Amino acid sequence: MSTEPDDKTLLERVALKNEAAFRTLYDRYHGRIYHYITTIVGDLAMAEDVATEAFLDVWRGAEKFSGRSQVKTWIFAIARNKAISALRKRRESPLDESFAERLEDCADTPEMASLKASMAETLKACVAHLSAKHREIVHLVYYQEMSIKEVAALLEIPENTVKTRMFHARKQLAALAAKAGLDTHMS
């Protein structure tokens, strides 16, 4: 009977330049990391490059891992830093201010009716139009299922800030969803 080695063991092996361990760690995290980066940069091609860079840093920096945080948080933090610096290099595209108006404008059209049938699609559009901070925290809590502690460690903010930020993100999401015709309990 063989059990999969835990993240820390894998990273220790990666520090010794063990490619098999690196591949296992990659297989374990690349999907979630890619989705996380996509949430931050909002561009699939860019996310692909940033994910590559992030995993290269994991390979190069494994020996520097001090063990003060979880391996998962450490990898996510690398990805986050890479994504943010990639965004800085690129001029950020201006926020789509007309999004809410468009939702209102099309509220009674057949297109909107079909959107209503697909709540997930509408919600996805709403999430995409949250502010960067709110989009990120919604992603980390709802998709990555990170605990308050993990989010606080990753974003380097107090745990109370994590809770209030998520609360406000949900309010913002609810407002957008309400405009799109979705029912909500927060607006």
Place this chain on the structure above:
Amino acid sequence: MMKTSTTEAKIRELLPWYVTGKLSEQEREDVKQALANDPGLAQELEHIRREQHDVAAAARATPIPSAAIWDKLAARLEAEATAEAAATTITEALPTKDAARQEGNGLHGNSLPGAGSFAAVTGALKAWLANLVKPLGPPAMPAYGQMAMLATALAIILLQAGIIGYLWLEQRRAEPLYQTASGGNSGGSDVTVSPDQRAKLLISFQPNAPLNRISSLLRHIGAETVAGPKSSGFYIIRLDLPASDKAAIERRVQQLRSRPDLVRFVTPAFNPTPSETTASPDP
């Protein structure tokens, strides 16, 4: 005693983590109690549950270019390994023992390259320069810029190759050809132990292990292949260590065993008679 109950506002803030099961036991209990007493809260919880499900489903629906990311990653790692190997080869090739000691840089001056090593050096230089040029490639500069860089790089390669070739020929003329197996950064001793007195290992590699990675690993630990492959796929490799230094040999064995992606099996071999290539056991 500390108050453990949480206010209603605090409870509302915790609901998303209650849905994902990421609360502490105490927090979970607090939320449970509040839910039992507040139908409005229970309704909100249900909404959060749907919201979480839909957001997660939407994120999951974005296709992951797993192969593309891995291919890029593998290419970059390969380039780095080549550059590292190139640096090692260049380090081994350039200075003489005396010059290295004078500079106090710890280089193995007696690793005089043979004709094969010379080719390896020029190849390594090319790889090294290619690696330098690569980051300035398509996104950073136009085609004519790249051409200019490549032309410069080629000129440097030829110049370096000429210098190395000249040094090599000068060295060959000055002293008899003697090549140690000492690796660049393996911490190996560069003592002048005769080849027959050096430690040997029996080793087999993973069937799909890339040859350049194996070469890089052997170079890294200061080993060279002296026999094989045998019919069973085993090789005999020779270390830059005296056969009597059991502790150091064991460390090298452990180094090799820490690379199961490349090494399938390795163990110290008995030092055979001088006719090692034919006398070695074939397990």
